[in-house]
Amino acid sequence: MLDKQQGSRLANLWDDGKAAGMSEAERLLYRSNLLGSDKRITNYGGGNTSAKVLEKDPLGGGTVEVLWVKGSGGDVGTIKMDGFSTLYMEKLEALKGLYRGLEHEDEMVGYLPHCTFNLNPRAASIDTPLHAYVPRKHVDHMHPDAIIAIAASKNSRELTQQIFGDDIGWLPWKRPGFELGLWLGKFCAENPNARGLILESHGLFTWGDTAKEAYETTIEIINKAIAWFETTNTAPAFGGAVKPVLPAEQRRAVAQKLMPVIRGMISADERKLGHFDDSQAVLDFVTSKNLAPLAALGTSCPDHFLRTKICPLVIDFDPANPDIDKTLAGLEAAIAEYRAGYAAYYERCKRDNSPAMRDPNAVVYLIPGVGMITFAKDKATARISGEFYVNAINVMRGASGVSTYVGLPEQEAFDIEYWLLEEAKLQRMPKPKMLAGKIALVTGGAGGIGKATANRLMAEGACVVLADIDEEALASAQAELGGRYGKDFVRAVNMNVTVEAAVEKSFADALLEFGGLDILVSNAGLASSAPIEDTTLALWNKNMDILATGYFLVSREAFRIFRNQKAGGNVVFVASKNGLAASPGASAYCTAKAAEIHLARCLALEGASAQIRVNVVNPDAVLRGSKIWSGEWKEQRAAIYKTDMDGLEAMYRERSMLKLSVFPEDIAEAIYFLASDMSAKSTGNIINVDAGNAQSFTR
Structure with missing residues (x-):
């Protein structure tokens, strides 16, 4: 956005009609959501807004002035009314009398709860005093790339005066x-x-007497900065391009090879999720002359830094001579060198009371000619970290194009990263769920058992790739699960498990989405019923193709990924009671299911030395939500057992030892057990979920 190709003005989205009937607090919310809807104004979770509102005191009944301000950890783009802290302005003013100086600054955060208005449970953020002590009714604090590019320039004070005059001030x-x-x-x-000010290496403050005035001032000032850069920043970005950009498919292929290997190397203590970005801003940066020196400077804005670490790791890769094997061979040493550099930074900067050193691995990985990979504890954080580094790239583009870019000083960066208040916030975070950081791929993921399994794994924190041949059902399942757990947790790939190339492509696409794989649930299936004399070769082959060959193909791809990651793995086959117990009129189906089970035994032997576990769940008569029971199979099985289709479920229930029906959620529970660390010492095993069938006992 800081060059002529990317530059564009922000639109004034304020609607007087919408705002007219709102309370002052509601107009604050409206303004906040408008500002947060455009990443050119502020990044996710960045910045904050406030309004000083007259309210009725619930204790004395009189009118008091209350500061409404975005609470700790919120995002202005998505915030709701309950995301704002509310504090008595009179009490906030009284805090000035308790302030003992800079060395005691952190203790002031402990006083903020004592200023709470109306028992509001939303915790106040560290930025609350920044809003409270600006003597205007409405205050915006944003992190626009165009403004931070000024703030991160060596001569930022002079640039601020040159662009804005006395309208906008400057603070170091x-x-x-x-x-x-x-x-x-x-x-x-x-x-x-003055209508606002720029904070060096940080961002923009603007204010007004009304919500509309504050909003329009923010938009006006950012647009003025964008316009100035468009006319002034005419030099080639980052010193100009010195390396080629690989074609899109080659970029994806390189990322697909790198991501699981990097993930395996950095996930020893905590599994990481990956995100790949090859947007134009990233490509401009990773092909530029000044990539290495600018990347080494790190980011400037504290919000950028907290998400992206002290600096990125630039991968040794030459797009003019793309030798991916050479790059892979050098990764271990490069990552070890980064860790050593981070440890040295910690030792140089640590204070007597600093928390212990955290994960020393990089968050951002830059690949010349290819793009950027980010890794974090979950997909959303990995994606957002990438977005923050794109913000940083835009800032470096602007600052280095008109001045000299200046990163956050090392000690200041450390003091923010290891701030005791930030550490306390981390310690308050809930314990991760059992499968947090794990990535699962579920074949037949749009069907009854597949979707129930995805739901169960996602409920425990896993990210899931749904693979299915039914595109309509696949889209529906992705929308349903994404709505329940968040879009970052689920992806969908169209996969025909019988086609080798399709399987390979689907797994590669999954790698690009999440960065690796931990769990394969092989569940895609069909069912057929026919006496042996009526079983055609085509029917026999169809069963073998889907239930044997398909399971082989997806397992082979999973094993390849597991071995590249060098972090173990987990395979769960969804077979059938019929793989252990013969059933009349279904020789093709039973034989193929038996092949599945024996394949699992073979894979358990092969995978054990690499900590790859392989186990089997055997369902029986799971009618509800199952695709295979919606067609001829149900009619055929009813005929075999001399009952009608409506009575089939009751027949199976009464046939079982426990006299119970089996549902998709029952199978999903067994799969979850085998996919989790609860079964960490189990491989080559079978769990029957069939309500009891003596013929299918495994011993």
């Missing part, structure tokens, strides 16, 4: 907190006509 770098709030108040007192 100061970590967010009580002291900075006092600075803002002092600036406003000394510059009553």
Whole structure:
């Protein structure tokens, strides 16, 4: 957005008609959502907004002034009314009398709960004083790339004056907190006509007497900065391109090979999820002359830094001579070198009371000519970290094009990363779920058992790739599960398990979405019924193709990924009671299911030395939600057992030892057990979920 090709003005989206009937607090919400809807204004979770509102005091009944301000950890684009903290302004003013100086700044956060209005449970953020002490009714604090590019320039004060005159002021770098709030108040007192200010290496503050005025001022100032860069930043970005951009398919292929290997190397203590970005902004950066020196400087804005670490790791890859094997061979040493560098940074900067060193692995991995990979503890965080680094790229583009880009000083960066208040926030986070950080691929994922399995795994924190041949059902299942758990947790790939190339492509696509694989649930299936004399060769082959060859093809791809990751793996076959117990009129189906079970035994032997576990779940008579029971199979089985289709489920229930029906959720529960660490010492095993059938006992 900071060059002529990318530049565009922000639209004024304020609607007087919508805002007219709103309360002051509702207009704050409206303004916040408008600002947060455009990443050129602020990144996810970044920035905050506030309004000073007259409210009825629930204790005294009188009218009091209340600060409504975005609460800790919120996002202005998606915030709701309950995302704002509310605090008595009178009490916030009284805190000035308790302030003991910069060395005691952190203790002021402990006083904020004492200022809470109306028992609001939303915790106030560290930025609360920054809003409280600006003597205007409405305040916006945003992180626009165009403004941070000015703030991160070596001569940012002079640029601010040149572009905005006395309209917008400037303050030197100061970590967010009580002291900075006092600075803002002092600036406003000394510059009553200013409409905002730029914080060095940080972002933009603007204000107004109404919600509309504050919003429109924010949009106006950002647009002015964008316009200035469009006319001033005419030099080639980052010193110009010195390396070629690989074609899109080659970029994807390189990322697909790198992601599981990197993931395996950095996931020893905590499984990571990956995200790949080859947007134009990223490609401009990773092909440029100044890639290495700019990347080494790290980011400037604290919000960028907290998401992307001190600096990225630039992968040794030459797009002019793309030798991926050479790059893979050098990864271990490169990652070890990054870890050593991070440990040295920790030792140089640590304080007497600093928390212990955290994960020393990089978050951002830049590949010349290919793009950017980010890894984090979950997919959303990996994606958002990538978005933040794109913001940082835009900032570097602007700052280095008109001045000299300046990253956050190392000690300041460390003090933010290892801030005791930030550590306390991390310690308050809930314990991860059993499958957090795990990636599962479920074949037949749009069917009854497949979707129930995906639901169960996602409920325990896993990311799931649904694979199915039925595109309509696949889209429906993805929408349903994405709506329940979040779009970042589920992807869908169209897969015909009998076609080798299709299987390979689907697994490659899955790698690009999440960065690796931990769990394969091989569940795709069909069912057929016919006396042996009526069983055609085509029917026999169809059963073998889907239930034997298909299971072989998907297992082979999973094993390849597991071995590249070097982090173990988990395969669960969904076979059938019929694989152990013969059934009349279904020789093709029973034989293919028996082949599945024996394949699982073979794979358990092969995978054990690499910590790859392979187990089997045997369902029986799972009618509800199952595709195979919606066609001829149900009619055929009813005929075999001399009952009608409506009575088939009751017949199976009464046939079982426990006299119970078996549902997709029952199978999913067994799969979850085998896919989780609860069964960490089990491989080559079979769990029958059939309500009891003596013929299918495994011993």
